[in-house]
Amino acid sequence: MWAERKGKWIRLHDGSFLTETRTGGIYFGIMAGGIYLRHRAAYFGVFTALALIFSYLETLIPFSFGIPGIKLGLANLLTVILLYKRNAREALLLSVVRIVLSGFLFGNLWSILYSLAGGLMSMLVMVFLKRTGKFSIMGVSAAGGVSHNMGQLLVAMAVVETYRVGYYFPVLLIAGLATGLLIGIAANEVFQRVRHI
Amino acid sequence: MKKNDWILIIAVLAAALIFLGIHFMRPSQGDAMAVVTIDGGTFGSWPLSKDHTVEIGDGNRLVIKDGKADMVWADCPDKLCVNQKAISREGESIICLPNKVVVSIVGGEEGEVDSVT
Numbered sequence: 047m048w049a050e051r052k053g054k055w056i057r058l059h060d061g062s063f064l065t066e067t068r069t070g071g072i073y074f075g076i077m078a079g080g081i082y083l084r085h086r087a088a089y090f091g092v093f094t095a096l097a098l099i100f101s102y103l104e105t106l107i108p109f110s111f112g113i114p115g116i117k118l119g120l121a122n123l124l125t126v127i128l129l130y131k132r133n134a135r136e137a138l139l140l141s142v143v144r145i146v147l148s149g150f151l152f153g154n155l156w157s158i159l160y161s162l163a164g165g166l167m168s169m170l171v172m173v174f175l176k177r178t179g180k181f182s183i184m185g186v187s188a189a190g191g192v193s194h195n196m197g198q199l200l201v202a203m204a205v206v207e208t209y210r211v212g213y214y215f216p217v218l219l220i221a222g223l224a225t226g227l228l229i230g231i232a233a234n235e236v237f238q239r240v241r242h243i
Numbered sequence: 244m245k246k247n248d249w250i251l252i253i254a255v256l257a258a259a260l261i262f263l264g265i266h267f268m269r270p271s272q273g274d275a276m277a278v279v280t281i282d283g284g285t286f287g288s289w290p291l292s293k294d295h296t297v298e299i300g301d302g303n304r305l306v307i308k309d310g311k312a313d314m315v316w317a318d319c320p321d322k323l324c325v326n327q328k329a330i331s332r333e334g335e336s337i338i339c340l341p342n343k344v345v346v347s348i349v350g351g352e353e354g355e356v357d358s359v360t
Contacts, residue, residue, distance in 0.1 A: 185248030192255055216259035216266070223255045 086136075093128055093140055094147070097121040101148035116221045118228065119194070121148070125165075126172070126187050126233045134173040141165045160198050167197025168226075183237075184230035191226020192219060266332075275333060275348050277312040279305065282343040291331060291348070302342040312346055314339065 100121040121144055129137035145165050149158030171193035175186045195218040279286040279299055289295050289307055297305040303324070304316040313329035319341035327337050336347035 180245070180247045181251065182245045182248050184244050185251050188248070188255075189251060216262040219255055219259040219262070223252060223259075227252070 090136065090140065093124050094143055097124045097140060097144040098148055098151070100124065101144065101152065105152050116217075116225075118225050119191070120229075122168075122187075122190070122194075123229050123232050123236075125169075126183065126190070126229055127236060129169075129172060129176065129186075130183060130233070130237070134169070134176075137173075138166075138169050141169055160201055163197040163201040164194035165197075167200075168194035182230075183234050184227060187230025187233060188223050188226040191224070191229065192222035194226070195219070195222035275310075275331070275350060277305070277307060277330075278347050278349050280345045280347075286344075288349070299344050299346075300342065303339055303344050305346060312337070312348065314346065317342065 098121075100123065104117060104120050122141075125137050125141045125144075128140050142162070142165065145161040146158060149155070149161060153161075168190035172186050172190040175181050175189050181189070199215065199218055275291045276288045277291055277297075278288040279297065281300060286299060287297070289297060289312075291307055291310045291312060293307070294309070295307045297307070299305055302318040303314060306313050306315045311329035311331040314324045314327065314337050317325050317339055319339060321341070324337050324339035324344070330337055330346070330348055333348055333350050336345060338345050
């Protein structure tokens with residue numbers, strides 16, 4: 047959102063000036079005569095709310111691919127956006143908070159466990175691939191989708207105590223690739239259309 | 244999309260194809276069992292290595308021949324299970340919904356079914 051810093055003042059993209067004071071960790075900005083709250087928590091809260099809405103949307107409209115247990119994972123769009131616009135720490139925090147909250151709202155303890163395994167695995171891979179700088183957001187997201195499914199499969203194997211995953215393994219690979227790629231393309235489009243996130 | 248993105252995508256697709264290939268190329272196991280359940284309860288299990296005809300209740304007839312299990316007759320009107328191909332690989336199944344009969348192939352190790360259920 048910032049365009050230019052001039053001492054205590056910040057000039058925004060639309061030409062207006064803004065200053066901020068810090069009071070107990072909360073930033074108050076003064077802009078065009080009004081006061082508004084600019085704090086990381088507020089920004090993060092909006093993303094959490096959006097992610098929860100996306101999770102809820104997906105329970106209403108199952109983006110089914112004809113295979114049981116496969117879904118788009120629309121809420122991960124926000125994780126990817128946060129990973130690129132803020133940092134890995136906030137993206138990871140959003141991922142965990144969203145999984146726990148939506149798990150309590152729409153799922154159960156098992157779904158939280160599976161989602162956490164997938165979420166943490168995909169964060170790990172996405173952060174690593176992003177750091178290398180050799181992949182675009184689409185590639186990073188696609189790898190995230192694949193590793194998400196691999197993380198879930200690992201937990202499922204540990205829970206059921208079997209190594210016979212059979213044809214489900216390649217199916218999960220392709221499904222993760224497709225959904226991750228879709229999320230990456232969507233995130234890329236968001237960045238091109240919405241400049242000030 | 245960068246060049247590395249395409250390499251990543253192709254690598255994952257190749258891995259998936261290789262695993263699919265291994266799954267379908269693998270010869271059906273000799274010690275595999277055909278496990279039959281009716282309405283969730285175990286009806287019995289038969290090794291695929293021995294030719295055998297199983298009458299499942301009054302409604303279905305399963306024939307095990309040449310290491311494959313095939314539903315040859317059913318009293319239901321749709322005959323979906325009869326039209327299914329013979330099964331022989333781990334994890335494959337034939338399901339007759341009207342009679343709640345499920346025939347599935349299990350790797351044959353002792354206790355495998357119980358550890359899963």
